[in-house]
Amino acid sequence: xxxxxxxxxxxxxxxxxxxxxxxxxxxxxxxxxxxxxxxxxxxxxxxxxxxxxxxxxxxxxxxxxxxxxxxxxxxxxxxxxxxxxxxxxxxxxxxxxxxxxxxxxxxxxxxxxxxxxxxxxxxxxxxxxxxxxxxxxxxxxxxxxxxxxxxxxxx
Numbered sequence: 653x654x655x656x657x658x659x660x661x662x663x664x665x666x667x668x669x670x671x672x673x674x675x676x677x678x679x680x681x682x683x684x685x686x687x688x689x690x691x692x693x694x695x696x697x698x699x700x701x702x703x704x705x706x707x708x709x710x711x712x713x714x715x716x717x718x719x720x721x722x723x724x725x726x727x728x729x730x731x732x733x734x735x736x737x738x739x740x741x742x743x744x745x746x747x748x749x750x751x752x753x754x755x756x757x758x759x760x761x762x763x764x765x766x767x768x769x770x771x772x773x774x775x776x777x778x779x780x781x782x783x784x785x786x787x788x789x790x791x792x793x794x795x796x797x798x799x800x801x802x803x804x805x806x807x
Contacts, residue, residue, distance in 0.1 A: 656749035656758060660703055663762035664694060668690065671771040682719060687712055688783055690774040692731075692766065693722040701749035705731035707770050709783045726796065727783055733793035734769040 661678045673681040673692065681692045689710040696703055708725035710717055722728060725780070732740040745751045746761035753761075772789070777783035787796045 656701070656753075656755075657703075659758045660694065660747065663718050663759050664692070666768060667763050667767050667771055668692065670767075671775045673771060675772075676719065680719070680722075680770075685765060685778045687779045688777050689717070690777050691720065691722055691725065692774060693769045695722075703747040703749075705766060705770055707731055707749070707774050709774070709777045709786075711780050711783070713780070726792060727777070727787050727792040729790060731765055731770045734773070734790055735765065739765070759796055 664676060664678070664681060668681040671683065673683045673690070675681050676774050679694045683690045689712060690702060691706075691708045691710070693706040693708065694703055695706055706722045707722070707729050708722045709727040710720040710725045714726060717724070732743045735743060742766040746758045746765075773786055776786050785794065787794045
């Protein structure tokens with residue numbers, strides 16, 4: 653077995669390209685549309701060799717960021733928050749490098765999770781309206797910034 657981090661990055665790179673996302677420093681994967689910038693972020697835990705996957709959407713009309721940070725985005729969710737309990741548990745263990753897993757199993761679990769609940773959901777967020785629709789479908793695990801919601805009501 654490897655140390656695991658390169659398996660996580662491999663899963664992201666292989667899955668991101670199918671959805672038109674491009675990696676920046678192997679921790680952030682972006683896709684730009686005229687109204688939105690979508691991001692999948694790999695976050696390392698401060699407490700050990702665990703990682704988290706965060707998905708986020710930036711509304712270009714509300715700020716001129718080209719590469720927004722995940723925590724500043726208008727819509728955000730943890731990838732595993734959309735999964736059923738058993739899949740979420742398996743995905744979380746695959747991202748925990750202290751948990752022993754064969755490389756092929758770790759790769760498969762991560763690819764399946766980021767495909768369905770990361771990149772696929774983000775690829776539907778090609779406009780503000782579509783992104784807010786995804787946020788509504790995924791409530792309550794999705795955080796939508798008040799600025800995004802108040803803009804929706806104004807329109």
